[in-house]
Amino acid sequence: MDHKRRILLKSTLAASATTMAISAGLLTPKAVLAAWNTTAFNAKDVDTALTSAYGSTDTTDSDKIKLKAPDVAENGASVTITVDSTLDKTEAISILVKNNAQPLTASFKLGANTEGFITTNIKMGKSSDVIAVVKANGKLYSTKQQVKVTIGGCGG
């Protein structure tokens, strides 16, 4: 009798531990990581990428987005890009490199408390405009800067 009680206790504990793990989000990475926008990332030009990612290519130039990028990048394999948006309700930031084979490099969806600030390193095949697109309050804003690349970071 006592032995059976042990088994019952053990199985109940194991079951509740699993439930807790699921509810804590440990076993559900898919819910956190949204799908990857294949069309947008594989697009060969900026307009197609923007249409697939945001449903529009209608961007307004804004001086409230600061795009920090080097004027001349010696090594295209790692170019540090900083996008700093002071626009209200910045929801998303995308970085595009016009002359790369696939312009859309990265898209960041920001949480409600996240500031409109991203620094990351990207690859550039050759000299190109780097475009920062910011979605704020439902509208698209952009700014761009030319980066000259001495040694390309793409291709063999």
Place this chain on the structure above:
Amino acid sequence: MANSIQVRSSVKKGVATIKCLISHPMETGMRKDKKGNLIPAKFIQNLACEHAGNVVLDAELNGSVSTNPYIKFKFSGAKNGDTIKVSWVDNKGDKDSVEVEIPTKRRK
């Protein structure tokens, strides 16, 4: 694939600064090896950062993000000792995640 993610975090006046450095080859799939064969694509597609149950950053990356990606961002409403979870998945289905506490003293 454990410990591919290094996170440095700090809080100043309620605003947390998170720096993530991930060890990953980030192959675009367009590069060729010495024999002229294409090196298959392998890059991180999704990267997420969670704080107190909220997703503070949900990033989609392309192969054109540098090898060993580095990402720095900021969010408000954080305090010392808070736990941050960073996780990634690549196009081959490999993944990794790490949970760190925002240290009380800034690391040097």
